[in-house]
Amino acid sequence: MRVETQVFEGGFSDSVLNAQNVFRALMDAMANPGRIVDVSDLTTPPAPLTPLAASIAATLFDHDATVWCDRAISGSAAAVGWLKFHTGLELTGDTAEADFALISDVNAMPSLESFCRGTAEYPDRSTTLILQIDSFDGADVLTLEGPGIKETQSFSPSHLPRMFRDQWAANRAAFPRGVDLVFAAKGALAALPRTTRITKTEA
Amino acid sequence: MTDLATYNFAYLDEQTKRMIRRAILKAIAIPGYQVPFASREMPMPYGWGTGGVQVTAAVLGPDDTLKVIDQGADDTTNAVSIRAFFQKVANVRVTTKTSEATIIQTRHRIPEMQLQAGQTLVYQVPIPEPLRFLEPRETETRKMHALEEYGLMHVKLYEDIARHGHIATTYAYPVKVEGRYVMDPSPTPKFDNPKMHMSPALQLFGAGREKRIYAIPPYTEVVSLDFEDHPFEIQTFSQPCALCGAKGSYLDEVILDDKGGSMFVCSDTDFCEDRQAKGHRGALAPEAGTAEAAE
Numbered sequence: 053m054r055v056e057t058q059v060f061e062g063g064f065s066d067s068v069l070n071a072q073n074v075f076r077a078l079m080d081a082m083a084n085p086g087r088i089v090d091v092s093d094l095t096t097p098p099a100p101l102t103p104l105a106a107s108i109a110a111t112l113f114d115h116d117a118t119v120w121c122d123r124a125i126s127g128s129a130a131a132v133g134w135l136k137f138h139t140g141l142e143l144t145g146d147t148a149e150a151d152f153a154l155i156s157d158v159n160a161m162p163s164l165e166s167f168c169r170g171t172a173e174y175p176d177r178s179t180t181l182i183l184q185i186d187s188f189d190g191a192d193v194l195t196l197e198g199p200g201i202k203e204t205q206s207f208s209p210s211h212l213p214r215m216f217r218d219q220w221a222a223n224r225a226a227f228p229r230g231v232d233l234v235f236a237a238k239g240a241l242a243a244l245p246r247t248t249r250i251t252k253t254e255a
Numbered sequence: 256m257t258d259l260a261t262y263n264f265a266y267l268d269e270q271t272k273r274m275i276r277r278a279i280l281k282a283i284a285i286p287g288y289q290v291p292f293a294s295r296e297m298p299m300p301y302g303w304g305t306g307g308v309q310v311t312a313a314v315l316g317p318d319d320t321l322k323v324i325d326q327g328a329d330d331t332t333n334a335v336s337i338r339a340f341f342q343k344v345a346n347v348r349v350t351t352k353t354s355e356a357t358i359i360q361t362r363h364r365i366p367e368m369q370l371q372a373g374q375t376l377v378y379q380v381p382i383p384e385p386l387r388f389l390e391p392r393e394t395e396t397r398k399m400h401a402l403e404e405y406g407l408m409h410v411k412l413y414e415d416i417a418r419h420g421h422i423a424t425t426y427a428y429p430v431k432v433e434g435r436y437v438m439d440p441s442p443t444p445k446f447d448n449p450k451m452h453m454s455p456a457l458q459l460f461g462a463g464r465e466k467r468i469y470a471i472p473p474y475t476e477v478v479s480l481d482f483e484d485h486p487f488e489i490q491t492f493s494q495p496c497a498l499c500g501a502k503g504s505y506l507d508e509v510i511l512d513d514k515g516g517s518m519f520v521c522s523d524t525d526f527c528e529d530r531q532a533k534g535h536r537g538a539l540a541p542e543a544g545t546a547e548a549a550e
């Protein structure tokens with residue numbers, strides 16, 4: 053397909069109701085860490101963007117959102133063109149100033165601490181990372197506790213950042229500063245807000 | 256109200272919704288912390304809950320069922336207007352039944368019935384900063400929250416005890432969320448504070464004039480500030496509801512005549528009507544002859 057066609061097509065068919073639908077999934081996920089929330093495919097973006105990551109982008113990004121994309125995404129003229137046309141986002145090459153990060157290759161991503169954790173007065177001025185993964189049937193099972201979780205919640209994304217437990221413990225220790233994570237798999241998303249504690253890991 | 260002839264779904268434009276939605280996600284991730292947002296003009300005056308209305312508008316979808324209460328009642332002018340507004344701009348289902356609602360917008364009360372997982376309670380907040388009456392400067396209150404410097408708040412509550420023999424604050428009684436942020440629960444009676452603790456529902460707070468959004472996720476610790484020698488206590492009522500006979504619900508005094516006659520009835524009208532429909536009768540209930548159904 054020609055790049056121009058890929059860029060202009062494949063957005064929300066109903067920009068108002070589709071965005072509301074995806075936002076509620078995000079809100080539900082953020083309020084219930086580790087819960088898997090189904091979202092049907094509402095966009096058809098060019099690779100390496102996945103439909104759900106692109107839907108999240110179309111829901112949350114605009115010219116007031118500064119976004120860092122990993123090399124696989126920023127290296128695709130079609131993917132960058134799609135994001136620009138459908139969201140109007142501001143791209144940045146600096147992880148430390150990103151409101152959002154869009155990551156297609158979780159294994160190769162920068163460390164969590166290289167992103168913005170906000171300040172003590174404004175901990176909300178931090179990066180929300182959107183990680184494209186395959187599924188929530190990963191080999192490792194994390195046990196989660198914290199606000200939004202009644203007792204415990206098990207969570208097994210197919211991909212996790214390297215040394216995740218150590219990185220996440222450091223993120224948790226910086227509270228109220230910190231980053232928040234959104235995992236976008238095929239047809240379902242889940243979130244880990246900075247408040248969540250990982251109490252156990254089983255392979 | 257201004258002309259609503261050309262409005263987007265749920266009134267707000269999409270850019271405003273995105274901005275509010277981003278703030279809501281951050282608010283949920285940092286429980287009790289006040290996220291600044293660029294509040295918009297709404298077709299109703301401040302004091303009518305424009306912050307709560309904006310939060311509801313950003314969250315609401317065609318599958319939702321909305322309930323709006325003011326002081327516990329669904330039929331006050333404020334509640335009726337806001338409900339009608341969302342029916343008009345979002346064509347959303349509305350209800351007065353707490354159990355049927357997916358989103359409940361409230362001013363000054365939390366429903367008596369325990370809220371369920373999946374429900375969202377949206378509070379209208381006039382003054383979101385619990386430290387404001389101690390320190391008028393926003394830069395200073397930000398610093399106090401950043402450093403967890405909440406000593407002044409305790410001093411203020413303790414002055415109450417010195418003066419009145421007990422903590423005199425009965426509305427907007429400050430809470431600490433998840434052991435970190437001191438938060439204003441909006442002008443609800445302190446009677447409602449325990450309902451915020453470990454609630455299965457998501458709680459969102461919107462302050463329109465002050466441009467702040469904050470949140471309490473489900474199953475989150477919410478503790479009312481107190482002292483070892485003066486533990487937090489909720490209001491109690493000496494008599495049950497005159498209409499439904501409920502003990503342990505929050506009661507309002509209703510004037511019956513110009514000779515000073517009055518009765519105390521549940522402020523949560525849905526709760527009270529539901530109990531009456533189930534046969535519970537208070538001392539002044541309209542229908543007689545069903546006293547055996549009372550508790």
Ligand SMILES: [Zn+2]
Binds near residue numbers: 496498500501520
């Ligand atoms: Zn009653």
